[in-house]
Amino acid sequence: MHRAILILVLILPTAALGQRIGPISQDFGHGKANGSVTITNQQLTPLAVSLSSFQFVVKDGQKQTITTEPGVSVKLAQTSLKIPPKQSRILDAEVICPQGCNVEISAAMLSPGMRTPSGVQIRLILGSIFYVAPANESGKDRRKKVLIAGNVKP
Amino acid sequence: MKKLVSVFAMLAILFFVAAIPAQAQINSAVATVPLQLSVPEFLSISILSGSPQVFPSGGGNANTPLVVSANWNFGQARHLSYLAYFTSSNGLSGTATGFPVPTGNFNLGSSAQNGQIGNGGPCGQSIQTINNSFPQMVTPPSAAGNQNVCPLIFDGAEPSGVGSVTSTLSLSVNLPANTPVDSYTGTLSLAASAL
Numbered sequence: 001m002h003r004a005i006l007i008l009v010l011i012l013p014t015a016a017l018g019q020r021i022g023p024i025s026q027d028f029g030h031g032k033a034n035g036s037v038t039i040t041n042q043q044l045t046p047l048a049v050s051l052s053s054f055q056f057v058v059k060d061g062q063k064q065t066i067t068t069e070p071g072v073s074v075k076l077a078q079t080s081l082k083i084p085p086k087q088s089r090i091l092d093a094e095v096i097c098p099q100g101c102n103v104e105i106s107a108a109m110l111s112p113g114m115r116t117p118s119g120v121q122i123r124l125i126l127g128s129i130f131y132v133a134p135a136n137e138s139g140k141d142r143r144k145k146v147l148i149a150g151n152v153k154p
Numbered sequence: 155m156k157k158l159v160s161v162f163a164m165l166a167i168l169f170f171v172a173a174i175p176a177q178a179q180i181n182s183a184v185a186t187v188p189l190q191l192s193v194p195e196f197l198s199i200s201i202l203s204g205s206p207q208v209f210p211s212g213g214g215n216a217n218t219p220l221v222v223s224a225n226w227n228f229g230q231a232r233h234l235s236y237l238a239y240f241t242s243s244n245g246l247s248g249t250a251t252g253f254p255v256p257t258g259n260f261n262l263g264s265s266a267q268n269g270q271i272g273n274g275g276p277c278g279q280s281i282q283t284i285n286n287s288f289p290q291m292v293t294p295p296s297a298a299g300n301q302n303v304c305p306l307i308f309d310g311a312e313p314s315g316v317g318s319v320t321s322t323l324s325l326s327v328n329l330p331a332n333t334p335v336d337s338y339t340g341t342l343s344l345a346a347s348a349l
Contacts, residue, residue, distance in 0.1 A: 018200030018225070024232065024348050042198070063235065063349060104347060124199045127347030147349060152233050 018042045019109045021126035028132045029139030033095040037105050037128040041083035050080050050108045051091060055101055058150025072097040076105070093130070100134035102146060198225045199344050202320065223320040224346045231314040232348040 020040040028035065041047040053074040056065045068074070077092040095103050104127040131142040147154040202221040224236050 018198045018223070020196050020198035022194050022196035024195045024197055024226075024228065038194075040196075040198075042200075058349065063233075063347075106347075108343075122201065123343040124201075125343060125345035126197055126199065127345075129347070129349065143349075147233070152349060153231065 019047065019107075019124050019126060021107055021128050023128060025129040025131060025143055027139040027142040028095070028130060029137055029142065031096065031098040031100065031132065031135035033093070033103075033130045033132045035093055035095075035130055037091045037093060037107070038088050039083060039091065039107050039109075039126075040088040041085060044085045046085060047083045048080070048110050049083060049089075050110070051076050051078060052106050052108070053093070053095075053103055054106065055103055057102065058146055058152055061151045069097070069099070069101065071099065072101050072103075074103055095130050095132055097132050098135045100137070101132050103130045103132070104128070105130065194227075195229050196227050197346055197348055199223070199346055200225060221320065222344055223318055224344075225318040226313065226348065227316045228314050228348065234313055234346070234348045236319070236344075236346045 020042060022038050022040075026033070026035045039049055053076060054065050055068050055072060055074075056063050058064075073094075073096040075094040081089055081091070083089050091105070091107075093105055095101065097103075106125060106127045109124045109126075110122075129143075131139070131146055133139045133142045133145075144154040200223045202223050224234075226232075226234070
């Protein structure tokens with residue numbers, strides 16, 4: 001019992017280093033997405049976040065990153081931000097792809113506390129996905145359709 | 155006399171109270187409002203251990219045990235990818251060895267046991283299950299500025315609901331004797347996303 005309490009006490013101060021992202025994915029239709037991603041800093045120190053995006057396809061049961069196709073535009077309201085301790089920030093993002101696309105908004109988080117004296121640092125990366133249907137389709141069940149087409153259980 | 159008056163007063167009160175017509179209770183129709191509660195889905199990574207201690211020195215070999223946890227709250231089954239990889243931006247001539255897994259506690263369900271590690275990735279390792287330990291020897295590039303990537307890909311899991319996976323990562327850095335400590339830089343990245 002005492003050992004369990006001791007372990008809990010040791011873990012609790014550091015468990016707050018976790019970072020969180022949501023929603024996990026969103027469906028959009030008609031070749032355009034106006035969405036937002038919420039990033040939460042659960043630690044007790046400010047968090048620097050670097051944001052990027054990449055396009056991917058789901059093929060043969062795997063997610064495969066591809067170079068951005070012509071006609072695909074991704075606009076992030078910010079590409080870097082600093083989140084105060086125990087707070088969240090909402091990032092707006094716009095994706096335009098008339099032919100339909102899958103875009104992951106990737107948030108790379110570097111915590112100042114997670115760097116060793118020798119220079120090794122820890123980087124946490126979390127992604128939020130925008131599934132965008134072509135211009136002539138609605139976004140209903142877009143994720144499901146993409147996963148089924150990619151041989152992934154939806 | 156006073157007693158008689160008080161008795162009459164009480165009788166009068168009872169008379170008036172009894173004279174008040176009884177009102178029928180009217181019940182309104184029961185209104186029902188659908189209550190919708192949605193818990194937003196999220197995915198998070200937590201470092202459960204403290205700052206890793208890596209002290210590579212000339213000819214040294216340092217290990218970095220790091221306990222990390224990926225946590226999720228999914229409203230539906232999702233295809234989860236969880237990666238850990240080490241990158242080095244300077245041209246070390248030594249080797250870095252990553253020992254990502256052994257797994258701690260999994261509550262992913264049986265379908266999650268078919269994760270794979272670096273399917274033909276930069277480390278050239280073959281697909282293995284997540285339950286295997288897989289020492290990976292990585293030779294950093296000789297040219298400065300290149301990345302030395304050795305991924306752990308925990309992929310193919312399809313968890314739903316609330317869950318977590320805790321892993322102990324151990325990064326072993328082995329440097330040649332003539333490499334000064336201050337020339338070493340590297341990043342251990344932990345990445346998670348779900349389809």
